[in-house]
Amino acid sequence: MQTLKKLFAIFLIISGFLIITGCNNYVGTGQIQNVGMLVEGSIDDQAWGQKGYKGLQEIEKKFDVNVFYKEGIKTQQEVTEAVDEFVNNGVNLIFGHSSIYGKYFINISKSFPDVQFVYFNGGYHAENVTSLNFNSHAMGFFGGMVAGKMSDTNHIGIIAAYEWQPEIEGFYEGVMYENPEAQVHIDYVKDWSDQDTALKMYERMEDQDVDVFYPTGDSYSGNVIKRARKDGLYAIGYVSDQSYIDKETVLTSTVQHVDKLYTLAAEKFNEDELEGDILVFDFQDDVISLGEFSPVVPEDYQEKIEDIIKEYKKTALLPNE
Incomplete structure (x- = not known):
């Protein structure tokens, strides 16, 4: 009987280790959990905002994750509140669909070390902040x-x-x-x-x-x-x-082709290859x-x-x- 108890205890320890290790591996490899997007204007503008939303939808389909978006986000306070809400919903990849988000993301990036921030057409970057630039x-x-x-x-x-x-x-x-x-x-x-x-x-x-x-x-x-x-x-x-x-x-x-760039960035993040940097894309990249x-x-x-x-x-x- 004592032997059975010892075996059961060992089984619980091993099981718990596997669960913890599995979770740590999931976060450590940068695999997508959920994805959020902040838009300065509207997703119904028939141009830039709409293309961003299309990219978000493509990520939702490709990676089978939940996606969230917020429109009319223009100030640091609004960004911080939106990011906090996203994180509470399990988001670990956030797109800021404008150049204005670069500085805002830099200001809060250290407070959210497990979140990768991505924004467009700017010169700011950090360990977990990436700028995607169209030439x-x-x-x-x-x-x-x-x-x-x-x-x-x-x-x-x-x-x-x-x-x-x-x-x-x-x-x-x-x-x-x-x-x-x-x-x-x-x-x-x-x-x-x-x-x-x-x-x-x-x-x-x-x-x-x-x-x-x-x-x-x-x-x-x-x-x-x-x-x-x-x-x-x-x-x-x-x-x-x-x-x-x-x-x-x-x-x-x-x-x-902003939607294609969204998917490309998500793929790199999911493979733990999206490092904080300033990346430039052109005709050669088919975007x-x-x-x-x-x-x-x-x-x-x-x-x-x-x-x-x-x-x-x-x-x-x-x-x-």
């Missing part, structure tokens, strides 16, 4: 080439959100490379979603004979394209392939591309752009370099 200059360049080719008035307009957006300079360079006679009009909304301001800028540019528009914002890009369609003008889509709005109006789109071409863009010019992009993938050099 947007090239996509802007190729979109600018198409705009320069297709403008009849030689007046092209950029309705930008902020001055720091790399795609703006790239777009300007692409226009001038393709059409040195063109004039590029640029104005800044200073907000990702201010549709009223963006449309006022559109009207001013239309009065200046602009016939191709590049609205580089979230919620307002679709509205500008719809207005261009109504006025018989053209646009270059932004972040999403916006040809669905109107196949003729949208000459092409500069597409950032940036041009969207569908409008049928009004000549086929031989479409082929020219596609060939230039293939060469860029090989050399990482734009045609003006």
